[in-house]
Structures are given as C-alpha cells and as structure tokens.
Amino acid sequence: MTETEVDVVQQLEAAVAEGPAALQRFVAATEFPHVRGRSVTFLFCGEAQEVTLHHWIHGLPGSLPFRRIHHTDCWVLQIDLPPKSRMEYKLGVAMFGRGTLIRDPLNRHTARDPFGANSVVYGEGYAPPDWTVEDPEARKGTIEDRHVDSPVFGDWRPIRVYRPARFRESRRYPLLVVHDGFDYLSFANLQTVLDNLIHRLELPPLVAILTQSPDRMHEYAADPRHADFLVKDLVPQMERLLPLVPQPSARALLGASFGAVASLSTAWRHPGYFGKLLLQSGSFVFTEIGDHDRGPVFDPVVKFVNEFRRAPGRPSESVFVSCGVYESLIYYNRSLVPLLQETGMQVRFREANDGHNWENWRDRLREGLSWLFPGPLWLVYE
Amino acid sequence: MLSSAILLGPQRHVPIVREAVAALVARDDRRPLAAVTAGWEERESEDQELREHVQRPVVNLEVWGRVERIFERDRDLLLAMRERHDRLRAVQELYRLRLGGLIEPMRELMRRAGDEALLAPEREDAMAMVKVLDEQHQRRVAAIHAEFEDRHRPGERAAVQRERRDLQRWLASSSCLLVAGGHVSVLLHRLRLFDLFGLYGDRPVIAWSAGAMVLTERIVLFHDDPPQGSAHAEVMEAGFGLVRGLVALPHARHRLQTGDAERVQLMAQRFAPAVCALLDKGARLDWRAGRWQPAPGTRQLTTAGGTAEVGT
Known part of the structure; x- marks a missing residue:
C-alpha cells in the first residue's frame, strides 16, 4: 500500500474521529471511489451490519467485505485495480440478516445492461472514449424498424436497419449484421459509435442490420437454424431491400458472448459467406476431458466449440477477437486465437482490463470495426 | 504557377468562400463561378449548400x-487507370x-538527452535520410504517372478530348x-486527366x-491518431505546384x-523550408504574385515544436 493510499483512509478515519460534520465535509470534498495509482478505496456510509463489494471479476472472491471504521456507520474497502481498468460492481448491504444489492450511492458512474445498471469504477488512465459520445459535428445516420420473414424459423423477426448519414440508393454499402443489435444500440451506443467513426472517416459508410433473437440462449447457442436464418432469410432479403455490396468481403457478423458463438457458428456452417467476423467475449467454452460445469444451456455451445476445434475449416477471411481479462472466458478466447490463426484467416486479438459487459464491448468497437472495414481516413479531407 | 489563389480550411460549418470570391471577383462580374467537387465522388452534384452560400x-x-462517363466509353482507359492505382x-x-x-x-533521437555535440549531427543526418526517402518516393510516383502517360496517352483519347472541349468552354466563360x-487522390487524378x-x-x-492540397507542390497525408497502422505522415505525391512553399494540412x-x-517539430523540420499550414475552419491564405498573405x-x-501565426 502506498503512502497516498494510506492517506485517504487515514484522513477518513481522522474525519470520522472529528465528528459527523467533519466527515460530511471530507466526503463532499473527496471523490469516491477514490482512485490513486492501482489502489481504489470504496466508502459506504449508512446503517448496516455488513457491507460487501460484489463484482464479476474472475479470479477474485465474488464478495469482498468492507471494514467498519471504529464504531461508526462508515465502511471502507481498498482493492487493487490495474491502470486503464473498468470494474462494474454493486454494494451488498446487510441488515437484520437480510442483504440487498445496491448501486454505490457515492459513485456517479453507472453502466447499464439488459438487467438494470451497475456502479462502475474507472482505474487510473481510463476514460470513456470520445468516439462513444455524441459528436455534434458528426452527421447522423438513421434507424428504421422493420421485420424480416423467416421461412427457416417459420415466423418473422423484428430488425432495425442502420443507414449511414448521406445514404444514397445509387451507392453500394458493406453490411454489418449485429447479434443482440437492439442491446448494442441501448447499452453500447452503437448508433453513436457508427455515426462518429464514419464521420471521422475511420469506417466507410456501411449499413448495419440489428437483429434480436426472441430466444438467444438457444438460437445463439450454435443452433444451425440460426445460421440458416442469416444466410437464407436475412441477408438475401436485405440485399433485395438495400443497396449492398453482394460479396463476402463486404459482409461482417458482430456478436458478444453467445452472440459471438452465433457469429462463429454461422461462419463455420456457411464458410466464406461472411468475410469478416467481430467476436467479443465469445462464450467459446470447450472441454478437453470430461464434462463442463456451466449448466445445460452451454451443452450445444460446448458441442459446437469441440467440433470446431477438431475441424475449424476456414470460416471467414478476417476475424477480430476481443475479451476482457477479468472474464472467466478469457481462457477460452486465448485458446481460440492460435486455432483461428492456423486456419489461414487474418486474426487480430485484443485483451482489455475489463469484464463481461456492454461497455467493454463498446470500447473495443473502434479497433475491431476499423480493422475489418478500414475507412478512407488518410485520403479524405473535406 | 498561379498569380492569385486563396486556400481555405474546411467549409462545412463556417463557410468563407463567399468572402474569398469577393476578394478575387468584381461584384458586378456576372460570369458564373466554375466549381470542382470531384473529391466528393458520387455526391459530386450535391452542391446546393455551396450555391446558397456564394450567392x-x-x-x-x-x-x-x-x-x-469516359470509363463507360473507354474500357481500356478504365483498366489502365485501375492498374496504375494498384x-x-x-x-x-x-x-x-x-x-x-x-x-x-528519428523520434528516439529527438527524445534522447545527452551530449548535444554527439546527438545533433545524428539528428541532422537522420532527418536528411527521411527527406531523401520522401523525395525518392515522390520521384517513383512521378515515374509511374509518366509511364502511364506514355503508354496510354489519356489526353489523346477521343472520350477524354470530348469532355476537355466541353470543360474548356465552361472554364472560358x-x-x-x-x-x-x-478524396485527395481521386480529385488529383481526375483533374490531371483533363489537365484542367x-x-x-x-x-x-x-x-x-x-482542393488546397492538390494546388501545392507536395501532397502530404497525415493523421496522428489513426485507429489502425502507422501515424507517420506520408508524402502521397506531387501536387500541381500552382502555389509554392506550403504544405496544406486541412x-x-x-x-x-x-x-x-x-511530433510537431519532426513534421515542421521534415517539410521545411515549406511552411506546414494548418487549414482549420476559418483559416485563409491568399497567394498573390508569389507571396503568401495569411488571414489573422x-x-x-514551427520547427521549434509549437504553432504560430503563418509568417510570424
């Protein structure tokens, strides 16, 4: 523990000793969580019998206990957080034997996901990238709600179509098909990211089809019907509807978690159809021996990944893989990379000091998308 | 070389073309302004904002x-230009x-501290090698263009000549x-095809x-923070050289x-004695009788590693 790190706790203890007014002044004047170097200090002030930090960092105990300062209602916890990290968390506050998970009342930073929102602490040197926030100078693309008929599934599926700013029917655009696309819009600012990267010429103008499965835990789990749906239903209908470049090199699949499994599984079942893959924190669980311990929903995933590892073929031309080092999936993603390289595909792998969450996936989009679809940055000066 | 020209920064948000036109064209001159928007490629005809602005x-x-249209009529020329592009x-x-x-x-030498008597000549020679490489590249590109001109004689092709005659008429009036x-490359090569x-x-x-870049002697491509690849500024090729002594950096x-x-020092020294001019919105450089007159x-x-008003 460095001198500075000791200091903030010592100052806190001194303020507590001085009384409530001094403590109030100190807390108002100090940002919590307090980040210095690799050390983060969390503070909770309130009635509780026990306070714990709940996070999703693989390798650390899932629940870290706070220490009560003297006999007050102030609770403190210091942990190590490497530079440029993001950590999402909640506080567990126990009273009369009942625990509640809450967001950190002293932390203004939150990260949303389909289940609600978590508090988030930024390690030293991390700031949300400027290309993830709305740029008033960037021309805006449009989002249109549509649906696509699916003979494969025997129903129809809602989709959203992103058209870039200054879209023209007379031009032909590359296609990005996004798994969990509605969630990417809501939790990873996908529209803003695309608008900004296209405005900055880091991406060429492209069309994105945002899909959202009604049953992702089954359909994205390497379900062959899903692969057929994309190749036989979705893309042909989109190519009739929109001015798209009808070539594999201009088609990409994007997905995170099970969405990454769905992307790889689709490319594997229809090799060469999608020229580019962007796989984020893929749930690529496999077994070398025996059974897996991730529950029955992973059964088809493990079956697929095991088969893929035996006979990967050459699913695509280029693949960008990213994963957070705080995810349990990092092992599986790291294991996948050399296998992908052996297929002859162009492979780029990026690790981040982050977990299995939407802002991690958002923050990797610039590098992944601009590598798969390089924009005319160097040649266009408008 | 031109007798008079005005170079400007981007015009989307704070257009000042109208003021520039007023400086070069008499108010009662009723002849139209000729516009080249070829760098916008397939959006070339979307010039309504420009028209409204210049009045x-x-x-x-x-x-x-x-x-x-020429490519549709002269497939051989299209293929030849594609080959040159490759x-x-x-x-x-x-x-x-x-x-x-x-x-x-070079950057490492600039960062190093120590005995200046040893470091200074190393830096000087390293910079000289960069400059030589830039010149070699510019010559190689020029040779590719020369070979293309010799082999394919684009200016003598019927489809090109037809368009040239029409352009000449519009330009004259x-x-x-x-x-x-x-797109600087598209703009440069299409203007060159017509010898516009x-x-x-x-x-x-x-x-x-x-547009400003192609008028200068040397086109430099640059971006200090690209999402992929190197961030080293690159010479693309020679521009038309109609104005002198300046590298345009929009x-x-x-x-x-x-x-x-x-970074600033390296770039300024690398392209010196040319001035590395920052063409941001609102920037304006008037070229009159072989001299630059910058707007405030x-x-x-600067070669010292900062920025300063042009000419100071």
Missing part, C-alpha cells in the same frame, strides 16, 4: 461524373515500410475556379481542404496532436 451563379464542372498503392506501401524504419529512430475538398488547370490558365482559384485540429512538441489566426507548425 452567385455556379457551374459545377462535374469532373467526377465526366470521368465515370501500382500507386503498392509503391505507397513499400515507402511506408521504409518510412517507419527511419521515423522511429467563368470568373473564378472553386475547388472543393474530399492547363485549360483554365493563370486565373483566380479558390480551393479548400483537399482539419489539423482533429488530425494533428499540436500539443505534442516532438491562420497558423503553422
């Missing part, structure tokens, strides 16, 4: 569209490879030539962003890290 008649020369890309990549090997040590930005400045002659030109505020003294606030990179 004078504008004839869009449709340079991009004319070349597309060769230019290949030679640029080879240059980039060598450039990285020179720039990184215009009061001033406006050259907008966009040869047709136009020594008359006033107003150009911005990529959108510098977004593309250059002007607070990074080492128009800045340049």
Whole structure:
C-alpha cells in the first residue's frame, strides 16, 4: 500500500474521529471511489451490519467485505485495480440478516445492461472514449424498424436497419449484421459509435442490420437454424431491400458472448459467406476431458466449440477477437486465437482490463470495426 | 504557377468562400463561378449548400461524373487507370515500410538527452535520410504517372478530348475556379486527366481542404491518431505546384496532436523550408504574385515544436 493510499483512509478515519460534520465535509470534498495509482478505496456510509463489494471479476472472491471504521456507520474497502481498468460492481448491504444489492450511492458512474445498471469504477488512465459520445459535428445516420420473414424459423423477426448519414440508393454499402443489435444500440451506443467513426472517416459508410433473437440462449447457442436464418432469410432479403455490396468481403457478423458463438457458428456452417467476423467475449467454452460445469444451456455451445476445434475449416477471411481479462472466458478466447490463426484467416486479438459487459464491448468497437472495414481516413479531407 | 489563389480550411460549418470570391471577383462580374467537387465522388452534384452560400451563379464542372462517363466509353482507359492505382498503392506501401524504419529512430533521437555535440549531427543526418526517402518516393510516383502517360496517352483519347472541349468552354466563360475538398487522390487524378488547370490558365482559384492540397507542390497525408497502422505522415505525391512553399494540412485540429512538441517539430523540420499550414475552419491564405498573405489566426507548425501565426 502506498503512502497516498494510506492517506485517504487515514484522513477518513481522522474525519470520522472529528465528528459527523467533519466527515460530511471530507466526503463532499473527496471523490469516491477514490482512485490513486492501482489502489481504489470504496466508502459506504449508512446503517448496516455488513457491507460487501460484489463484482464479476474472475479470479477474485465474488464478495469482498468492507471494514467498519471504529464504531461508526462508515465502511471502507481498498482493492487493487490495474491502470486503464473498468470494474462494474454493486454494494451488498446487510441488515437484520437480510442483504440487498445496491448501486454505490457515492459513485456517479453507472453502466447499464439488459438487467438494470451497475456502479462502475474507472482505474487510473481510463476514460470513456470520445468516439462513444455524441459528436455534434458528426452527421447522423438513421434507424428504421422493420421485420424480416423467416421461412427457416417459420415466423418473422423484428430488425432495425442502420443507414449511414448521406445514404444514397445509387451507392453500394458493406453490411454489418449485429447479434443482440437492439442491446448494442441501448447499452453500447452503437448508433453513436457508427455515426462518429464514419464521420471521422475511420469506417466507410456501411449499413448495419440489428437483429434480436426472441430466444438467444438457444438460437445463439450454435443452433444451425440460426445460421440458416442469416444466410437464407436475412441477408438475401436485405440485399433485395438495400443497396449492398453482394460479396463476402463486404459482409461482417458482430456478436458478444453467445452472440459471438452465433457469429462463429454461422461462419463455420456457411464458410466464406461472411468475410469478416467481430467476436467479443465469445462464450467459446470447450472441454478437453470430461464434462463442463456451466449448466445445460452451454451443452450445444460446448458441442459446437469441440467440433470446431477438431475441424475449424476456414470460416471467414478476417476475424477480430476481443475479451476482457477479468472474464472467466478469457481462457477460452486465448485458446481460440492460435486455432483461428492456423486456419489461414487474418486474426487480430485484443485483451482489455475489463469484464463481461456492454461497455467493454463498446470500447473495443473502434479497433475491431476499423480493422475489418478500414475507412478512407488518410485520403479524405473535406 | 498561379498569380492569385486563396486556400481555405474546411467549409462545412463556417463557410468563407463567399468572402474569398469577393476578394478575387468584381461584384458586378456576372460570369458564373466554375466549381470542382470531384473529391466528393458520387455526391459530386450535391452542391446546393455551396450555391446558397456564394450567392452567385455556379457551374459545377462535374469532373467526377465526366470521368465515370469516359470509363463507360473507354474500357481500356478504365483498366489502365485501375492498374496504375494498384501500382500507386503498392509503391505507397513499400515507402511506408521504409518510412517507419527511419521515423522511429528519428523520434528516439529527438527524445534522447545527452551530449548535444554527439546527438545533433545524428539528428541532422537522420532527418536528411527521411527527406531523401520522401523525395525518392515522390520521384517513383512521378515515374509511374509518366509511364502511364506514355503508354496510354489519356489526353489523346477521343472520350477524354470530348469532355476537355466541353470543360474548356465552361472554364472560358467563368470568373473564378472553386475547388472543393474530399478524396485527395481521386480529385488529383481526375483533374490531371483533363489537365484542367492547363485549360483554365493563370486565373483566380479558390480551393479548400483537399482542393488546397492538390494546388501545392507536395501532397502530404497525415493523421496522428489513426485507429489502425502507422501515424507517420506520408508524402502521397506531387501536387500541381500552382502555389509554392506550403504544405496544406486541412482539419489539423482533429488530425494533428499540436500539443505534442516532438511530433510537431519532426513534421515542421521534415517539410521545411515549406511552411506546414494548418487549414482549420476559418483559416485563409491568399497567394498573390508569389507571396503568401495569411488571414489573422491562420497558423503553422514551427520547427521549434509549437504553432504560430503563418509568417510570424
């Protein structure tokens, strides 16, 4: 523990000793969580019998206990957080034997996901990238709600179509098909990211089809019907509807978690159809021996990944893989990379000091998308 | 070389073309302004904002569209230009490879502290090697163009000549030539195909962003923070050389890290004695009788590693 790190706790203890007014002044004047170097200090002030930090960092105990300062209602916890990290968390506050998970009342930073929102602490040197926030100078693309008929599934599926700013029917655009696309819009600012990267010429103008499965835990789990749906239903209908470049090199699949499994599984079942893959924190669980311990929903995933590892073929031309080092999936993603390289595909792998969450996936989009679809940055000066 | 021209920064948010036109064209001159928006490629005809802004008649020369029409009629020329494009890309990549090997040590030498008596000559020689490489590249690109001209004689092809005659007519009846930005390579090569400045002659030109780049002697591509690949500025090729002594750097505020003294110093020294002019919005440089007259606030990179108003 460095001198500075000791200091903030010592100052806190001194303020507590001085009384409530001094403590109030100190807390108002100090940002919590307090980040210095690799050390983060969390503070909770309130009635509780026990306070714990709940996070999703693989390798650390899932629940870290706070220490009560003297006999007050102030609770403190210091942990190590490497530079440029993001950590999402909640506080567990126990009273009369009942625990509640809450967001950190002293932390203004939150990260949303389909289940609600978590508090988030930024390690030293991390700031949300400027290309993830709305740029008033960037021309805006449009989002249109549509649906696509699916003979494969025997129903129809809602989709959203992103058209870039200054879209023209007379031009032909590359296609990005996004798994969990509605969630990417809501939790990873996908529209803003695309608008900004296209405005900055880091991406060429492209069309994105945002899909959202009604049953992702089954359909994205390497379900062959899903692969057929994309190749036989979705893309042909989109190519009739929109001015798209009808070539594999201009088609990409994007997905995170099970969405990454769905992307790889689709490319594997229809090799060469999608020229580019962007796989984020893929749930690529496999077994070398025996059974897996991730529950029955992973059964088809493990079956697929095991088969893929035996006979990967050459699913695509280029693949960008990213994963957070705080995810349990990092092992599986790291294991996948050399296998992908052996297929002859162009492979780029990026690790981040982050977990299995939407802002991690958002923050990797610039590098992944601009590598798969390089924009005319160097040649266009408008 | 032109007698009078005005170079401007990007015109999307704070257009000042109208003021520039007023400086070069008499108020009662009723002849239209000729506009080149070929750098916008397939959006070439979307010039309504420009027309509304200048408040004078504008004839869009449709340079991009004319070349597309030529390609439809002259398939051989299309294939030849594609082949040249591939060769230019290949030679640029080879240059980039060598450039990285020179720039990184150069930067390391600039960072090093120690015995200046030892370091200074090393820095000087390292910079000289970068300059030599830039010149070699520019010559190689010029050789590719010369070979293309010799083999394919684009100016003598019927489809090109037909469009040239039409362009000449429009240019003759215009009061001033406006050259907008966009894709600098597309703009340069399509203007060159028609020898448009040869047709136009020594008359006033107003150009911005990529349009300004193509008027200069040397086109430099740059971005200090690209999402992929090297961030070393690259010479693309020679421009038309109609104005002298200046490297045009449009959108510098977004593309250059002007607070990074080492980067600034390297770029300014590398292209010296040419002035590295920052063509941000509002910037304006008037070229009159072989001299630059900058508008207040128009800045340049300095060899000391900072920025200063042009000419100070």
